[in-house]
Amino acid sequence: MQPASEANQRIARISAHLHPPNLQVTQLMEESAGLRRANCRAKGAAPGFKVAILGAAGGIGQPLALLMKINPLVSVLHLYDVVNTPGVTADISHMDTGAVVRGFLGQPQLEEALVGMDLVIIPAGVPRKPGMTRDDLFKINAGIVRTLCEGIAKSCPKAIVNLISNPVNSTVPIAAEVFKKAGTYDPKRLLGVTTLDVVRANTFVAEVLGLDPREVDVPVVGGHAGVTILPLLSQVKPPCSFTPPEIDYLTSRIQNGGTEVVEAKAGAGSATLSMAYASVKFADACLRGLRGDAGIVECAFVASQVTELPFFASKVRLGRTGAEEVLPLGPLNEYERAGLEKAKQELAESIQKGISFIKK
Numbered sequence: 001m002q003p004a005s006e007a008n009q010r011i012a013r014i015s016a017h018l019h020p021p022n023l024q025v026t027q028l029m030e031e032s033a034g035l036r037r038a039n040c041r042a043k044g045a046a047p048g049f050k051v052a053i054l055g056a057a058g059g060i061g062q063p064l065a066l067l068m069k070i071n072p073l074v075s076v077l078h079l080y081d082v083v084n085t086p087g088v089t090a091d092i093s094h095m096d097t098g099a100v101v102r103g104f105l106g107q108p109q110l111e112e113a114l115v116g117m118d119l120v121i122i123p124a125g126v127p128r129k130p131g132m133t134r135d136d137l138f139k140i141n142a143g144i145v146r147t148l149c150e151g152i153a154k155s156c157p158k159a160i161v162n163l164i165s166n167p168v169n170s171t172v173p174i175a176a177e178v179f180k181k182a183g184t185y186d187p188k189r190l191l192g193v194t195t196l197d198v199v200r201a202n203t204f205v206a207e208v209l210g211l212d213p214r215e216v217d218v219p220v221v222g223g224h225a226g227v228t229i230l231p232l233l234s235q236v237k238p239p240c241s242f243t244p245p246e247i248d249y250l251t252s253r254i255q256n257g258g259t260e261v262v263e264a265k266a267g268a269g270s271a272t273l274s275m276a277y278a279s280v281k282f283a284d285a286c287l288r289g290l291r292g293d294a295g296i297v298e299c300a301f302v303a304s305q306v307t308e309l310p311f312f313a314s315k316v317r318l319g320r321t322g323a324e325e326v327l328p329l330g331p332l333n334e335y336e337r338a339g340l341e342k343a344k345q346e347l348a349e350s351i352q353k354g355i356s357f358i359k360k
């Protein structure tokens with residue numbers, strides 16, 4: 001099999017040696033290269049899932065696209081953005097991995113980008129600058145998420161949606177309302193991505209315990225902003241205990257991990273690389289669930305009855321239809337119960353803000 005770029009280069013080389021350039025030969029070769037490419041695609045497309053990334057040219061979108069192109073579960077990768085997708089697509093499409101990559105640019109190509117997708121990952125929207133809260137992004141990102149979800153309702157209503165755009169505590173309720181309006185809402189298929197909170201918690205806890213972070217598992221529940229991010233340090237695996245100062249330090253560091261990166265980047269955006277890693281970790285778990293693997297459990301912000309709130313982040317079991325089971329929080333200590341009350345207050349407002357944005 002010969003990549004498209006190579007075929008074209010050969011044509012250009014040969015054609016340049018023809019005196020005068022023989023247009024008929026060039027055209028014939030182009031046609032045959034086109035045919036070969038088409039055959040290769042049909043034949044070479046590995047069995048797997050079709051994944052779209054919306055916001056694929058951004059700080060998260062680009063490394064996320066790179067990592068999804070490597071994922072053996074992905075056979076087709078659609079990259080959509082309102083800017084720069086031709087360049088990102090050309091670049092990533094040269095990687096000699098299985099997934100076929102196609103680029104889509106601008107709103108008129110949104111529906112085409114989404115048709116037939118099994119999984120849609122959304123990192124579209126503006127990131128924070130120092131001094132901003134995630135809620136400050138609502139004004140711009142709420143409308144972006146609405147438009148993209150309208151596209152999903154139309155073109156791939158059965159797709160699993162991984163929503164990254166902030167404020168996640170509000171954008172997930174927005175997406176739910178858009179899908180309800182369109183008559184396509186399936187709560188199991190809409191997941192707000194909170195994996196970065198777990199990734200950070202695993203890292204910071206491992207540092208304190210002197211362990212390899214790959215051996216550590218910290219459930220993080222609630223939501224994805226400030227005090228709504230609630231690490232359950234009493235449930236860390238492997239079982240361990242912390243002193244009160246360690247608990248204060250870890251809780252605060254995990255809750256403010258996003259702000260730590262925003263400040264370090266000093267105006268150049270928020271977490272992109274660790275987020276791309278976290279997003280791929282979560283997307284891969286969703287795809288393994290879709291494939292029918294058993295025992296896939298990840299934290300995510302989903303429609304929930306775990307508390308009185310309509311959405312909440314907790315461990316969910318992923319399966320063929322998405323979040324097939326929302327797992328209970330398990331026993332909380334006093335510190336965590338107090339944290340939960342604080343988290344619920346802020347969450348309630350953020351969720352309502354998202355719902356009202358569509359219902360108003």
Ligand SMILES: NC(=O)C1=CN([C@@H]2O[C@H](COP(=O)(O)OP(=O)(O)OC[C@H]3O[C@@H](n4cnc5c(N)ncnc54)[C@H](O)[C@@H]3O)[C@@H](O)[C@H]2O)C=CC1
Nearest residue numbers: 055057058059060081082123124125126127164165166275
């Ligand atoms: N859930 C989480 O844990 C995290 C969420 N985020 C959020 O992810 C979002 C993206 O962050 P970055 O990639 O750093 O931002 P970025 O600005 O680098 O990239 C965003 C991309 O979205 C695109 N975009 C804007 N409007 C669009 C539309 N209508 N349709 C499609 N694409 C559109 C932009 O052209 C840009 O390429 C932000 O809202 C950020 O707060 C960031 C880190 C972690």
Ligand SMILES: O=C([O-])CC(=O)C(=O)O
Nearest residue numbers: 128196257258259270271
């Ligand atoms: O903090 C931000 O704005 C981006 C984000 O959600 C995170 O890094 O957790």
